[in-house]
Amino acid sequence: MPSNTATHTVTLMPGDGIGPEVMQATCRVLEAAGAPLRWERCEAGAEVFKKGLATGVPQETLDSIARNRVALKGPLETPVGYGEKSANVTLRKLFELYGNVRPCRELPGIQAVFAGRQIDLVVVRENVEDLYAGIEHMQTPGVAQCLKLITRKGCEKIVRLAFELARAEGRRKVTCATKSNIMKKTEGLLKSTFEELARDYPELQTEHVIIDNLAHQLVRWPEQYDVIVTTNMNGDIISDLTSGLTGGLGLAPSANIGNEVAMFEAVHGSAPNIAGKDVANPTALLLSAVMLLRHLGLFDVADKVEHAIIVTLEEGRHLTVDLVGDDRAATCTQFTETVIANLGRRSPHWTTHQYRPIRLPRVDPRPDLVHARSRRVIGADLFIESGLDPHALGESLDRIVTALPLRLKMISNRGTKVYPGPRQITDCVDHHRCRFVMRDESRELSDHDLAVLVERVGAEHRWMHLEKLQVFNGEPGFTKAQGED
Numbered sequence: 001m002p003s004n005t006a007t008h009t010v011t012l013m014p015g016d017g018i019g020p021e022v023m024q025a026t027c028r029v030l031e032a033a034g035a036p037l038r039w040e041r042c043e044a045g046a047e048v049f050k051k052g053l054a055t056g057v058p059q060e061t062l063d064s065i066a067r068n069r070v071a072l073k074g075p076l077e078t079p080v081g082y083g084e085k086s087a088n089v090t091l092r093k094l095f096e097l098y099g100n101v102r103p104c105r106e107l108p109g110i111q112a113v114f115a116g117r118q119i120d121l122v123v124v125r126e127n128v129e130d131l132y133a134g135i136e137h138m139q140t141p142g143v144a145q146c147l148k149l150i151t152r153k154g155c156e157k158i159v160r161l162a163f164e165l166a167r168a169e170g171r172r173k174v175t176c177a178t179k180s181n182i183m184k185k186t187e188g189l190l191k192s193t194f195e196e197l198a199r200d201y202p203e204l205q206t207e208h209v210i211i212d213n214l215a216h217q218l219v220r221w222p223e224q225y226d227v228i229v230t231t232n233m234n235g236d237i238i239s240d241l242t243s244g245l246t247g248g249l250g251l252a253p254s255a256n257i258g259n260e261v262a263m264f265e266a267v268h269g270s271a272p273n274i275a276g277k278d279v280a281n282p283t284a285l286l287l288s289a290v291m292l293l294r295h296l297g298l299f300d301v302a303d304k305v306e307h308a309i310i311v312t313l314e315e316g317r318h319l320t321v322d323l324v325g326d327d328r329a330a331t332c333t334q335f336t337e338t339v340i341a342n343l344g345r346r347s348p349h350w351t352t353h354q355y356r357p358i359r360l361p362r363v364d365p366r367p368d369l370v371h372a373r374s375r376r377v378i379g380a381d382l383f384i385e386s387g388l389d390p391h392a393l394g395e396s397l398d399r400i401v402t403a404l405p406l407r408l409k410m411i412s413n414r415g416t417k418v419y420p421g422p423r424q425i426t427d428c429v430d431h432h433r434c435r436f437v438m439r440d441e442s443r444e445l446s447d448h449d450l451a452v453l454v455e456r457v458g459a460e461h462r463w464m465h466l467e468k469l470q471v472f473n474g475e476p477g478f479t480k481a482q483g484e485d
């Protein structure tokens with residue numbers, strides 16, 4: 001955790017659309033509060049894309065973040081029609097910002113659906129892997145694939161971050177939310193890691209829930225949750241849901257946490273339709289800056305800024321249009337000046353968490369973190385593009401492998417077994433998973449066997465993907481198709 005005894009240099013990216021306005025408001029408040037910060041202003045986002053840089057993040061910005069190790073960022077556009085990757089995702093991945101922390105707490109004076117329920121929870125979302133690794137391929141002209149990568153190392157880091165955050169804020173319960181009832185290997189890895197590591201935090205209550213049940217519970221009894229840890233895509237969806245419970249994205253702060261770098265940003269978008277009109281609400285970025293101050297160990301300044309925001313919301317004067325409507329709306333500038341005027345005041349109704357420094361997880365850095373006691377390759381799934389009926393394809397493959405040590409066990413289409421057996425009513429596409437296993441179950445599949453299989457099948461059919469069927473520690477490292485024996 002950085003020291004709080006000197007001035008801290010922070011990389012500042014104003015962002016696109018309303019970004020420069022809410023960033024200017026935030027900097028004004030922090031300066032008035034006496035935060036010992038020095039800004040290093042850098043570019044990222046739409047203007048960088050327009051210059052032809054596909055990442056949206058120039059090297060000077062990357063160098064600044066690497067040097068300062070902490071950044072405050074406004075909303076960045078992800079352009080349509082030019083550029084490649086999202087600049088937001090680029091920043092998260094390049095600096096291994098593996099944890100996205102999204103507090104969700106009821107704010108005073110906000111007319112939200114759940115006002116009065118005292119919602120106070122945090123979503124801790126894995127931030128760099130899962131489907132958002134962005135590894136996609138067109139398998140056939142009409143079938144796309146996205147690889148869902150979940151790692152034991154990634155699971156341990158995000159689970160420990162969730163537990164350590166709960167400890168640092170004096171929270172009592174951590175809930176792990178997955179879809180492990182369906183995705184038993186990927187989502188199941190987060191569940192099993194959570195249950196294993198929970199033993200290291202005996203003072204915390206722990207539970208596991210299925211992610212769709214969590215969504216259901218959040219819109220009925222959200223106050224039962226404290227800290228929620230989940231995978232990347234699930235967390236992306238659920239954290240936006242929780243923001244809606246307490247007033248919307250315009251009030252939602254966030255932190256992207258890594259062991260080496262941390263980046264703080266408002267959750268909302270760039271809102272180009274209101275850019276330059278001085279009507280944007282800077283609250284989300286202000287609260288993100290409060291999180292930044294606490295990350296730097298500047299707890300007193302953070303509390304000072306937070307209470308000034310809370311007092312401003314409680315009194316209901318000079319609030320922006322998204323909070324009070326057109327008739328009584330103040331400008332972004334007026335709201336900012338009101339917050340500055342309230343610095344030093346404290347709300348008697350607002351309870352501040354204890355906010356100790358978070359002890360960031362240190363996980364074994366080796367790439368091969370997990371070692372199997374035993375392992376075998378018992379077969380392979382060969383993915384074939386074919387317009388043939390599954391039975392016609394199956395009979396062809398049976399003939400091709402007659403003299404090989406492998407046999408065709410089954411063909412599935414979109415996860416359902418379609419050969420052998422009775423003809424199904426499955427609406428098939430031209431993407432078939434063809435599972436081959438060793439005829440002699442005591443013998444392991446060799447790479448030579450695999451090469452011969454691919455060569456023989458490839459002489460008659462178009463294939464696009466190959467996956468070994470591995471058994472680790474006596475347990476299958478693969479799942480079965482619906483209907484497979």
